[in-house]
Amino acid sequence: MSTSTSTVERPSATIDTLRFATAGSVDDGKSTLVGRLLHDSKSVLTDQMEAVERFSADRGQDAPDLALLTDGLRAEREQGITIDVAYRYFATARRRFILADTPGHVQYTRNMVTGASTAELAIVLVDARNGVVEQTLRHAAVAALLRVPHVVLSVNKMDLVGYEEKEFRRIVEDFARHADELGLPGFTSIPVSALAGDNVVERSARMDWYDGPALLEFLETVPVGVEAADAPARFPVQYVIRHGEVRHYAGQLVSGALRVGDRVTVHPSGETSEITGIDVLGEAAEAAYAPRSISVRLADQRDVSRGDMITTGAADTAPSLTRDVRAAVCHLAERPLRVGDRVLLRHTTRTVQAIVRELGGFPELTTNDLGRIVLRTAEPLALDDYAAVRRTGAFILVDPADGATLTAGMVELR
Template sequence: MSTDILRFATAGSVDDGKSTLIGRLLYDSKSIFEDQLDAVERTSRTRGEEQTNLALLTDGLRAEREQGITIDVAYRYFATPRRTFIIADTPGHIQYTRNMVTGASTSDLAIILVDARKGLQEQSRRHAFLATLLQVPHLVLAVNKMDLVDYDQQRFEEIKQEFSAFATKLDVTDLTFIPLSALHGDNVVDRSLNMPWYDGPSLLHHLENVHIASDRNLIDVRFPVQYVIRPHKADDPELHDYRGYAGQVAGGVLKPGDEVTHLPSGLDTRIAKILTADGEVEEAFSPMSVTLLLEDDIDISRGDMICRPNNKPAVTQDVDAMICWMAESRRLTPRSKLIIKHTTRTAKAVVRDLFYRLDVNTLHRDEDATELALNEIGRVSLRGTQPLFADEYKRNRMTGGFILIDEGTNTTVAAGMIVQAG
């Protein structure tokens, strides 16, 4: 089952203790190798530190990343008996906005770290906004370094109130506040004895138990076709007419016998079989990768969509979207020509209009903006040379998200979230 994997992103300002927190999670959940721990303990002693510096478990990656070496988002894996976790450790600075967008775009949950002494910073607000822009369903505000404010309940409540007030401006569906000390392990894996006034879960307990199965769209059937499988084995009569359609389920539940529609043709058929790498299955749902066999012979190719007859995505060449611009070498301007990659479909596209640039710190809309530069976010309208089979991003992150590619260099220059299709 895919539900026992939780993907989460961590974000925080510099020195908020993000590396220590991730190190503590890895250390206290016994998810690091002994030789790694030995190396960290040795380095800590060499530096004359009194206790093991758990931040060193992740800081090696950060050093490489900030020198411009290929690691943009550092991914870490660990597991407990309840769940497997994938951590996207995203940098805090504003110049790394695109990295945060990359890390958060596939996350089920985002942890925003705040230093209890400093309270909410501009970066905390920006990270919260980006997480909600990317429709990350679950948000945790982790108030770290509680040991440095003497585990004061009043300080925690002040930060909680301030953030709650800010969150009313955002589209937050699930918000949890946890006071902790990553350095000492308070409320990270085990409940803290230093904060008897806090009656909520530890961070790991929350991560293990947060309900994510219902975050996936199980209503709208969406199956973008990635690959058409034609074995062409003349010596095997059973495979002579075999035609399978491989892809990843982007929404809904598919079962053999279900009536489905093919886009763009609009032709209806039924599902004959659903195959996976492990054999035939009786149902498929997001994010499973499967091969569908259909009852009728329809001309289907990569980039097409299989959905329900009475529940179709918008079929449109025009979309309005929020864009995070990721290119250093060029800027987005109206009439820019780009390639849009949406689900499995790739087409040429032109920017018809730039409506506004959004200040991610104040949420102010600059409607006089004429371009978007690196790490800037704005709302644009695009027209593609082919119809896209699209949903709004808030309804389905897979059929509502896309990337833009520079035709000349073939590099990804933007990530987009569809606000309106058609």
């Protein structure tokens, strides 16, 4: 192992990665939009395009159906719908992208939660002919619930309303009226035609009244990625590695930065120590930033194990140590969740037993329900408000009988 030390730099802004999700009502054109993004940004392999062309011809279509680039399952193709989260990876000269194309059906709201849970941007698609519908607002509410930092209202099928500015403005104004109620602090609106390619990768001459960026241009330039250097450090311990008498605590730094010499607190014990060493990929470093996987060494022999969390910062930035968990949730499982149920709560690398105390006045939550919950855990957890630190403010509930995931939760401390 090298004895030299260095500071592990943050990822360069020119090669960063944007995780984003698409959502909208059924037949609003999500898959076609994603297919257009992939096709026009030259992110489709030749054999993939040939397969799409063959399948489109078999269905009697004159032009390739770009939606098939994301509707990856054969059964979905035969039905002409998307029923699961289709992940795609592509890149331009300016940025890498991880895209989650989520289903539009109300019964698959849980899939949208899955796709948007790690997203930094959500595209909410609206059919220009239909405007804002119930499912539009539901998807926008999920984006607000998950605290997705950026939301794009993409008004699609502008070709079917004659590329009229008044139709676009009407929909934007309608959506804006609901934004505050949904908890969306702001959004960006872009008129597009996914089928014709207007304002998807290139700006459209047929909507010269619109002076904003094309969708891909916005995706390439929206500020996303790493947190501020002064964000509170959150380091859930995943493994304890022993080298003789020395213990290395390994895991992913999910927020902030750690530096050699930092005073740290271990939760839930509350013991304090000092960082004497940081290793990144087997190399010693003076500092590391989220989201690096690292190992650290402490000055004192502390009783630190998997599930503990190492943090830095003043008392007012410390996580809340509690056994009473209040959260917004989306229920994912077919099995209902009821008051009195005993579950396992998985938070970062820690799993504890818990009991459901309240369900926001409802007797149970069923599949795709959004609601609020109060839990009592058997052991204290170090929690952050989801709005402040998404990774340490999120958890899942698991069925202790078979290990099935039941519910996704977002902690509400305020």
